[in-house]
Amino acid sequence: MAKRIDVSGLSAYYGAVRAIEDISLTVEPRTVTAFIGPSGCGKSTVLRTLNRMHEVIPGTRVEGKVMLDDVDLYGANIDPVAVRRTIGMVFQRPNPFPTMSIYENVAAGLRLNGKRGKGDLDGLVEQSLRGSNLWNEVKDRLNKPGMGLSGGQQQRLCIARAIAVSPDVLLMDEPCSALDPISTLAIEDLIAQLKNEYTIVIVTHNMQQAARVSDRTAFFNIAGTGEPGKLIEIDDTPRIFANPSQRATEDYITGRFG
Amino acid sequence: MSLTHTSPVRKAKNSVAWVLVAIAFVVAIIPLVSILWTVISRGAAAFNANFLTHSMRNVSEQDANGGAYHAILGTLEQVGIAAVITIPLALMVAIYLVEYGRGRLAQAVTFFVDVMMGLPSIVAGLFVLSFWILGLGFHASGFAASIALTILMLPIAVRSSEEMLKLVSPALREASYALGVSKWRTITKVVLPTALPGIVTGMMLGIARIVGETAPVLLLVGVTDSINANPFSNAQGSLPLFIFSESQNSVQTAINRGWAAALTLIILVMLLNLIARLIAWWKAPAAAR
Numbered sequence: 001m002a003k004r005i006d007v008s009g010l011s012a013y014y015g016a017v018r019a020i021e022d023i024s025l026t027v028e029p030r031t032v033t034a035f036i037g038p039s040g041c042g043k044s045t046v047l048r049t050l051n052r053m054h055e056v057i058p059g060t061r062v063e064g065k066v067m068l069d070d071v072d073l074y075g076a077n078i079d080p081v082a083v084r085r086t087i088g089m090v091f092q093r094p095n096p097f098p099t100m101s102i103y104e105n106v107a108a109g110l111r112l113n114g115k116r117g118k119g120d121l122d123g124l125v126e127q128s129l130r131g132s133n134l135w136n137e138v139k140d141r142l143n144k145p146g147m148g149l150s151g152g153q154q155q156r157l158c159i160a161r162a163i164a165v166s167p168d169v170l171l172m173d174e175p176c177s178a179l180d181p182i183s184t185l186a187i188e189d190l191i192a193q194l195k196n197e198y199t200i201v202i203v204t205h206n207m208q209q210a211a212r213v214s215d216r217t218a219f220f221n222i223a224g225t226g227e228p229g230k231l232i233e234i235d236d237t238p239r240i241f242a243n244p245s246q247r248a249t250e251d252y253i254t255g256r257f258g
Numbered sequence: 259m260s261l262t263h264t265s266p267v268r269k270a271k272n273s274v275a276w277v278l279v280a281i282a283f284v285v286a287i288i289p290l291v292s293i294l295w296t297v298i299s300r301g302a303a304a305f306n307a308n309f310l311t312h313s314m315r316n317v318s319e320q321d322a323n324g325g326a327y328h329a330i331l332g333t334l335e336q337v338g339i340a341a342v343i344t345i346p347l348a349l350m351v352a353i354y355l356v357e358y359g360r361g362r363l364a365q366a367v368t369f370f371v372d373v374m375m376g377l378p379s380i381v382a383g384l385f386v387l388s389f390w391i392l393g394l395g396f397h398a399s400g401f402a403a404s405i406a407l408t409i410l411m412l413p414i415a416v417r418s419s420e421e422m423l424k425l426v427s428p429a430l431r432e433a434s435y436a437l438g439v440s441k442w443r444t445i446t447k448v449v450l451p452t453a454l455p456g457i458v459t460g461m462m463l464g465i466a467r468i469v470g471e472t473a474p475v476l477l478l479v480g481v482t483d484s485i486n487a488n489p490f491s492n493a494q495g496s497l498p499l500f501i502f503s504e505s506q507n508s509v510q511t512a513i514n515r516g517w518a519a520a521l522t523l524i525i526l527v528m529l530l531n532l533i534a535r536l537i538a539w540w541k542a543p544a545a546a547r
Contacts (some may be wrong), residue, residue: 056435058360085438095433099451109437112447158433165437 002029002199003069003168005050010064011228012042012049014057019045021228023064025218027169032191032200034210034237037220038258042229043203046220047171050201051087052080068168085113088162092174094154096146096161103142105157109165124164132160133190152183159190163198170194172202176209188213207253211241219249294524301521304514310522313495314483319509326519328485328495333526335489336400336479336496337469340407345461347408348415349450355416356423357445374413382406383474391478398480400489403496406474411464418460422453455538462534466527472498497523 005027012020020042027033035043048054049062052073066073073083096105104111106125125142129135134156138149146157155175162170172191176184191200191213204210210217218234233246244250252258304322312325351371355364386406390396426449434444450457480493488494497519505516 051436053432053436056432081435081438081440083438084436089436091429091432091436093429095427095429097430097433097448097452099448108434109439112434112437112439112443161433161437 002197004029005169005199005201006065006067007046007050008065008067010046010049010062010066012045012054012062013060015059017226018228020049020220021230023231025231025234027199027201028216029199030195030197031215032195032202032213034214034217035201035203035220036205036207036210036217036252037229037232038222038252039205040225040229041220041222043220044173045229047089047173047201047203050169051089051171052083053089055080085109085165086167087169087171088165088167089171089173090155090158090162090175093178094151094158096149096154096157098145098147100146101143102138102146102149102157105146106160106164108161113165128160128164131163131194132156133186133193134160150183152179152186155179155183155187156190159187159194163194167198169199169201172200174203174205177205184209207241211237217241219244219246219252221248221252297517297520297524300514300517301519304511304518305521309515309518313485315485317483319507319512322511322514324515326495326497326500326515326522328483329497329500329519330495330522330526331485331487332400332479332489332495333469333497333523335487335494336403336407336475337465339401339404339489340411340468341461341465343404343408344411344415344464348412348419348461348464349457351416352419352423353445355420357441357449371413371416374409375417377410377413378473379406379410379471380473380477382409383477385409386474387477397491398478398493399491400479400486400494400496402478403475403494404489406478407468407471410471410474411468414464414467415461418463419453419457422456422460423449425456426452451541454541458534458538458541462530465530469527469530470498470523472502475499476502497526
């Protein structure tokens with residue numbers, strides 16, 4: 001189920017402004033890859049091009065190739081909506097649907113796409129909630145509103161919602177930055193479990209988190225304001241933190257900037 | 259300078275401002291309270307079950323037996339038809355403006371909707387008179403009034419729905435798109451339910467505005483004392499029109515009827531408001547209750 005991502009020559013634009021330039025990298029299946037870099041370096045933009053969320057913003061465009069196994073996601077006859085069903089995303093601020101209960105939130109990905117009768121749904125909701133380590137906390141109140149949970153629980157609800165549609169890849173855009181350290185730990189443990197089934201890419205501002213959680217790390221940087229973001233270095237996590245090959249990477253990791 | 263010292267000048271300014279605000283509030287409330295008081299006290303005389311269930315058919319002006327049933331029915335039907343036409347139309351326009359519209363067409367639509375907001379109701383009535391009745395040859399009917407009321411309700415309904423849809427957080431739309439849900443389904447299953455309480459309130463504001471519009475009704479429903487439940491043919495009664503015609507009369511029984519009808523109209527609007535709040539409360543995102 002988990003798939004491999006190959007990015008080559010990727011550039012993304014907001015109108016006439018080039019936000020990221022000529023990005024090429026590979027993400028192996030069943031691994032966790034972290035994107036790190038200073039604010040504004042384009043790491044979230046790169047993430048959003050992977051599931052074609054970037055083009056939801058009006059006036060944007062993308063050049064280059066993103067291959068999911070052997071399918072070019074930006075090919076001429078590819079449906080972006082179908083791409084987003086295959087590549088799920090979890091956002092920085094938890095965003096459960098306010099008009100829906102916990103159960104309905106998890107089932108939303110399936111229900112809103114018109115699939116599945118009631119019988120299948122119960123089992124799938126339980127499986128997804130177990131998968132995101134939330135089942136024991138909410139099993140008695142599945143019909144309560146999704147917004148009534150704590151921040152960490154809401155984020156795990158959003159993760160359950162994302163995995164309920166059985167994606168091949170899970171993208172996480174700074175999923176812990178709005179959470180307290182205990183919830184953060186819970187989510188990091190969850191990521192370690194999830195990587196057995198999904199390919200995961202996580203954008204994070206927190207270098208220590210990248211060091212804890214990821215197998216490979218990619219460092220992005222911008223040359224100056226108004227310049228496009230570029231991929232400086234991508235390598236196995238232990239190696240990039242202990243012995244980076246680029247000067248800029250070492251400066252960022254040791255805290256000389258960013 | 260001590261931390262506990264508050265300058266007396268600042269204290270004085272604070273008091274003056276507070277008093278001015280309180281006076282302004284009272285001045286603003288006075289007309290509201292006095293209107294309610296006047297209508298209730300003068301309308302109570304003729305307001306009874308008989309009034310609400312009988313029409314003016316064969317009732318002379320001095321006779322105290324007549325009622326406003328034909329007018330109430332007429333207004334409910336006219337406003338009802340206008341609402342049934344306006345609500346889906348306004349929602350569609352608002353959805354277009356917020357979710358799809360970019361550039362020239364959307365700007366033009368917003369501009370014209372704003373212009374229509376200020377349209378005098380008599381102009382709307384005259385338009386329907388010349389187009390529907392004189393131009394297409396139809397006769398005075400409740401439906402003709404409904405067309406004019408639709409024109410008057412549409413801009414309010416569009417603008418308020420638009421504002422409510424804009425208030426829905428973009429994060430919710432993103433969450434839905436990221437699940438691989440199509441844009442249209444996102445709008446109908448996520449955005450609209452979230453904005454629903456606000457949209458309902460906006461629609462009710464629109465309905466409350468048109469319920470009391472007299473000018474277009476004056477031009478378009480014709481004259482009748484009898485009950486006509488068919489809004490598509492023949493003249494039909496109307497509450498604002500009834501108030502107008504009865505209160506122009508010099509006979510006291512007729513004037514009393516006019517006041518009672520005014521009281522009925524106010525109660526009607528209050529009921530509509532209550533229903534709107536109930537709907538909004540029932541449909542509210544569960545955590546907000």
